[in-house]
Amino acid sequence: MEITLIEQLEERLRQAMLKNDVSTLEELIANDLVFTTHTGELIDKQTDLEAHRSPIQKLVLLQAQQQRVQLYGNTAVVTVKMEVAGTLEGKAFAGIYRYTRVWASQPQENWQVVAGHVSEVL
Template identity: 45%
Template sequence: MTETVETQIINAEERLRQAMLASDVSILDELLATDIIITSHLGELLGKQDDLAAHESGLIKIHELNPSERQIQMHGEVAIVSVRMQILGSYDGSPANGDFRFTRVWAVSSSGTWQIVAAHIGMVT
């Protein structure tokens, strides 16, 4: 029996969450498309190497990442995920805690795996 596509996305999202918590750059490298477009909560445009470098260098450290309010929409071989996250962590040594919403666009890569091709992060105020 094969997993449903929604189950695959839920599993990929959990794998991403665990990789972010552990700053596991090798898993993040697998999950992020080479040409990913990331818009930060400050409106900055970031790429894959920016995200990987922040984790690898210790610039970003995430201690807790608690998801809620997840919605998944399927559009052919593309999945759009909206999830609210409570984050407890630090950025460049300063506390970086808050309530955020992430929108991620997952697409099937040429190797047949799900990868994030676009992401947007917004603060919940």
């Protein structure tokens, strides 16, 4: 049951990223998020949300492949290979990336992404 829930949350996250739906992202991302970008930069929740608020980044494709969910009590680890395309600072980009996301559920709280990492698949 929980794996299905995490898969549904992953889909909500993917759709919110495509639509720059900041209110849904606000709900799904923990306030103390630590995320490592494909360049090795560490970003927090506010930096991530700002990228979706501004016209700097626009995603047009997030096609999931090879998704795997592993549960550890109130924590889930998701690994997914993703075909990504969009624009960044007005320049088009496309590539295959591997994401790792850690979802956690605290008492009286919904599941949220608490940590993540993305690497380009070469």
